[in-house]
Amino acid sequence: MTWLEFPYFAAVSALFYVAGSVFLYTSKNKLWGNAAIITGLAVLGTFIGAFWAGLDRLPLRTLGETRLWYAFFLVLAGYLTYLRWGIKWIVPYSCGLALMFLILNIVFVEAHDKTLMPALQSPWFAPHVIVYMISYAVLAASALVSAKALFEMFFRNRHVNDDVLKLADNLVSVGFTFLSLGLIFGAFWAKEAWGHYWTWDPKETWALLTWLAYLVYIHIRFRHKQNENLAYFLLFISFVVLIVAWFGINYLPSAANSVHTYSN
Amino acid sequence: MAEVKRKTWEKPWGYKESAAIVAGLMIIGVMLDMLSAAIVEMPVYPYNAILGLVFMALIPCVYFSFRKIYVVRWLSEVPACLGAIVLFSLIALAMAVVPQVLEGQPTMVLKLNKLQGSWLFTISSIYLLTTLGLVVVRRISTFKVADIGFVASHLGMWIVVMAAGLSSSDLKRFQVAVEEGQTVNMAYDKDYSWHTLPFAIKLDDFSIDEFPAKLALVKSATMEIESKVKNNLPLIEKGKLFKLKNFSIEIVEYLPSAKADSSKGFVVSEDSLAVQAAFVKCFNNKTGQTKEAWINSSSPVQSAGVFYLDSTYLLAMTLPEPKKFSSKIEILVHNDIKKNVLLEVNKPFAIAGWKLYQTGYDKEKGKFSKLSIIEAVRDPWVPAVYLGIILSMAGIIISFWTKKKEKRLNTNGK
Numbered sequence: 001m002t003w004l005e006f007p008y009f010a011a012v013s014a015l016f017y018v019a020g021s022v023f024l025y026t027s028k029n030k031l032w033g034n035a036a037i038i039t040g041l042a043v044l045g046t047f048i049g050a051f052w053a054g055l056d057r058l059p060l061r062t063l064g065e066t067r068l069w070y071a072f073f074l075v076l077a078g079y080l081t082y083l084r085w086g087i088k089w090i091v092p093y094s095c096g097l098a099l100m101f102l103i104l105n106i107v108f109v110e111a112h113d114k115t116l117m118p119a120l121q122s123p124w125f126a127p128h129v130i131v132y133m134i135s136y137a138v139l140a141a142s143a144l145v146s147a148k149a150l151f152e153m154f155f156r157n158r159h160v161n162d163d164v165l166k167l168a169d170n171l172v173s174v175g176f177t178f179l180s181l182g183l184i185f186g187a188f189w190a191k192e193a194w195g196h197y198w199t200w201d202p203k204e205t206w207a208l209l210t211w212l213a214y215l216v217y218i219h220i221r222f223r224h225k226q227n228e229n230l231a232y233f234l235l236f237i238s239f240v241v242l243i244v245a246w247f248g249i250n251y252l253p254s255a256a257n258s259v260h261t262y263s264n
Numbered sequence: 265m266a267e268v269k270r271k272t273w274e275k276p277w278g279y280k281e282s283a284a285i286v287a288g289l290m291i292i293g294v295m296l297d298m299l300s301a302a303i304v305e306m307p308v309y310p311y312n313a314i315l316g317l318v319f320m321a322l323i324p325c326v327y328f329s330f331r332k333i334y335v336v337r338w339l340s341e342v343p344a345c346l347g348a349i350v351l352f353s354l355i356a357l358a359m360a361v362v363p364q365v366l367e368g369q370p371t372m373v374l375k376l377n378k379l380q381g382s383w384l385f386t387i388s389s390i391y392l393l394t395t396l397g398l399v400v401v402r403r404i405s406t407f408k409v410a411d412i413g414f415v416a417s418h419l420g421m422w423i424v425v426m427a428a429g430l431s432s433s434d435l436k437r438f439q440v441a442v443e444e445g446q447t448v449n450m451a452y453d454k455d456y457s458w459h460t461l462p463f464a465i466k467l468d469d470f471s472i473d474e475f476p477a478k479l480a481l482v483k484s485a486t487m488e489i490e491s492k493v494k495n496n497l498p499l500i501e502k503g504k505l506f507k508l509k510n511f512s513i514e515i516v517e518y519l520p521s522a523k524a525d526s527s528k529g530f531v532v533s534e535d536s537l538a539v540q541a542a543f544v545k546c547f548n549n550k551t552g553q554t555k556e557a558w559i560n561s562s563s564p565v566q567s568a569g570v571f572y573l574d575s576t577y578l579l580a581m582t583l584p585e586p587k588k589f590s591s592k593i594e595i596l597v598h599n600d601i602k603k604n605v606l607l608e609v610n611k612p613f614a615i616a617g618w619k620l621y622q623t624g625y626d627k628e629k630g631k632f633s634k635l636s637i638i639e640a641v642r643d644p645w646v647p648a649v650y651l652g653i654i655l656s657m658a659g660i661i662i663s664f665w666t667k668k669k670e671k672r673l674n675t676n677g678k
Contacts, residue, residue, distance in 0.1 A: 114499050115475045115585045118609035177664045184653055193610045195437060195621050195641040197649065198428065200380060205360040212353045216346060223342040252361065 001050035003064075003109060009047035010071075010102040016040030017075060017099060021092035024082075037079050037091065044072050057116040060129040063247055067105050069130070071098040073137035077171075081141055087167055093144045094137075124189030128182060135178030136246060139214070142171035143239035146232040153229065165228055168235055169221055176214045183211055202252065206245035213238035277338050282347035289351065289391055293384030297374050303367060303381030306433040309644070316430045323397035327405075340398035348392040355379055355388050368455045380432075389429055396422045413662030420656025424649055431645030439623070440638040442467040447596070451640055461640060463597035463616055470625060470636040473588040476500045476520060477540050477561050477581035481508045482570070484578045497582060500542050510549045511573055516556070517543035524566060529558040537563045537632065540584060546573055564632055583630060591622055591636040607638060618642045 020036030027033060048068060051059050059065040078094025081087055145168040149160045186207070187197040198204060217234045224230070244252075272280045306312050330336045338344055358379055365377050375382040400419045403411050438451030442465055449464035478497035481490040489497075490509065498506055502518040522541040523533035530541035541560040548555070555573065561581045562568040571579040590608040594601055597616050605613050607622040614620075624637035 109496075115587070118586060118588055121588070122610040173664055173667060177660055180657060180660050184657055187653065191646070192612060193621075195612070195619070195623075195639050196435070196643070197646070200359055200364055202360055202363075205356055209353060209356050209360055212349060212356065216349055216353070219342055219346050219349070 001047065001054040003051075006047065006051075006068075007106050009043055010106060013040045013044040013047075013071075014099050014102055016043065017095040021095045024088055024091055033091075037075065037095075040095075041072065041075060041079070044068075044075075048072060055114055057114065057121075058126050058129075060125065060133075061116060061120060062113070063250075064105050064108065066129065066133060066246075067101045069133045070137060071101040071105075073133050074098045074101070074140055077134070077137040077141050081167070081171065085167055085170065089148070090141055090144060090167075093148075094141055097140060097144070119193050122189055122193060124185055124192070128185040128189055131178050131185060132182035135175045135182055136242060138171050138178065139175035139239060139242060142168045142175060142235055143242075145171065146235035146239070149228075149232045150236060153232075162228075165231060168231070172214060172217060172221075172235070176211075176218065179211055179214065183207055203245070203249055206241070206249050210238065210242045210245045213241045275334060277334075277343065279343050279346075281338075282343040285344070286347045286351045286391075289387050290384065293382070293387045294374060296383035296387075300383070301371065301375075303375070303378060304383055304386050305381070306430060308433045312430040312433055316426060319393070320397075320426070323394070324401045327398055327401045336398070339395050340402045345395045345399060348388075348395045351388045352392050355385050366454050389425060393422060393425055393429075396425070410666065413659050413664075413666055415659070417656050417659025417663060420652045420654070420659055423652030424656060425652075427645050427648035427652060431643055431649065434642075434644055436640075436642040438640045440465055440640055442593075442636055442638065444468070444470055444634040444636075449596075461618075463595055463618070465620070465638060466594040466596065467591055467636050468594060469592040470633060471590060471592075472586050472625070472631045472633070474520075474540070474584035474631055475587045476518065477542075477584040479506060479508075479513070479515075479542075480580050480582050481511075481573075482578050482580050483576060484572065485576070490577070500540070500581065502542075508579075509577065511577070511579075512547040512549060513579070514545045514547075515542050516545050522560070524560075530560060537565050539563045539566050540581060541569070542581070544571055544579060546571070546579070548574060564629070586630075589622065589625060591638065593620075593636075593638075595620075607636075617644065 016036045017040040020033050020040060022033075023036055024030075024033035048059065051068075060069065074094050075091075075098045078090045081090045145164055149164055152158045152160050186204070190199070190204075191197040213234070217231065217238055220227070220234060221231055272284065307315065326336060327340070358376060362372070362376050362379075364379065367378065367381070369377075371378055374384070379385050396418060400415060400422055403415050403418070407415070436453075436459075438453055438459055438461070440448055440451045440461070442448040444467050447464050447466040449461050451459050451461055453459060476499045479500050480497055482488065483490060498504070500515055500518055502515055504515045506513045506515075519530055519532055519541045521533060521535075521538040522530040523535055523538055525531040529543065539561045541558055543556065543558050545554065545556040547553075551574075555571075557571040558569055559571050559579055559581055560566065560569040561584055568580065573579055588608065590606055593605050593607060594603050595605055595613075595615055602615065605620075607613055607620055609622050612619045612621045619641045621639040621641065622636070623639045626633035626635040629635075
């Protein structure tokens, strides 16, 4: 399987994502919504698996490849949030965001490059990037929470329920744990591949900034439960930093000598 | 709830005071950096270790002797810690935006491109270690089992920052350039000064496994790869069909290791100077003509073979990309020889407190390089840093897990 087949799988998967989101709200029988979301995930999951097999390497080298996993984990994270905490609206939101990433991948056709440079051929490669993708997906869900709350506050002048922030806290604690794991796996890998666990490479520095931003959020929440506006604002800012760390960095001057720019 | 307005520096201190302290530290750091252009360097072992131990002992001493002093207690509270995190983050942000350079290169104003060696970074690290250290001591002094995640994550972080900071002067990263058959015990650092290693390396063999070359459609006038397909060049594979512009191309034969043959074009060869070769059939959809020819990659004794498809385009192989490169070496250390050591990217070898890494070769010669670049790294502080990392991670996981459990207990208790 290659990128050539991707639009078909993406379309089918997107259709199920949308149908699932609609069913969750309209159908009395929960089964339909659940079945559609799971099918959508299965279709995209199948593509990832077959794509992996066709490439003979883990499809996590280029940005397009990471977007692919993201579109999978984001919906998975949203759906699990719904199952675990009963938050329904997170499902259509995460599906919508995943849809955007699927479309991005269709619009910007990726190189079908099978080569994988020696530095990336490591047992750390898969855990490092997959853990990051899971973390990014869960933290995106928390950013959706903050975006919704900020929207309600500024445009409708309404205050959101306290439970919403509790949900954000839960998502951040999951996301932060995975973020820490990703950072640490990266450090261990760097020691094996490049001789040192930390070199202030721009990507590392941005990853650290992302971690620090969520660290600030956690401390603020630990001490100042009542200041909710600040919490939502921090959550939003943290996600902006995360986006820069993920792909915004490719447009920064400091990234020119990064070991992480594999895409070109 | 009406809050009584309090003046700055009136107790209890909060964020205004925290921000003021951070601003003060920043001013001190910036002034020191303006006054002294020299890079701040950590003393080498054993002085850095002594410094570390003194600092480590100082924190509990200060806490237990002076905790009645308000500042000492306040430094272990969230506002102070957040100030320390934010200060550190701001410096990290500057490092993330301004490209950081090596020591030998010109320094920007305020050491902006060498922040790691600035007073600002040093002061920020010390402030972070002070607040974090006091937090840990305070929590340990009132230890409850429920605090184990908290203590582990914070203590772990403290160890990481401390050990990584102290290690900077003891970290040695040297490059060893060695040709096949040579024995070398000299290495150069990033400023190209030479050092003698406590061991010698003999390179028995350097080898590269390559990926198949990629197929490129090239404009013969400019010798540039056709831009429409530039980012999507296919790997050559026997039996594959490609459509490039108005050409249908079939890879009839592909030999990953071949040499030229006067009658057959190319034949399989295991020679060290072998090249990649492919027999290609091309159908021109505009003219209806079919042509076929060999194309091949180059070696020191063989020039690259291209295939002229028409007056505008030719077909060529790109330089094959390395799949794997490795050095078979012998290491001579203390009258002892370690034979048959295989160094590969991502597979370093540890010897006599050093770690050896395969990092490079002569890129211009590619597969035919006889030169191997090996990095020798010595960092005696790694175990301490890793201990901190693992402790911190364990703490984060424990906190995550116990938090969940607490929640469940709370819901059950309702």
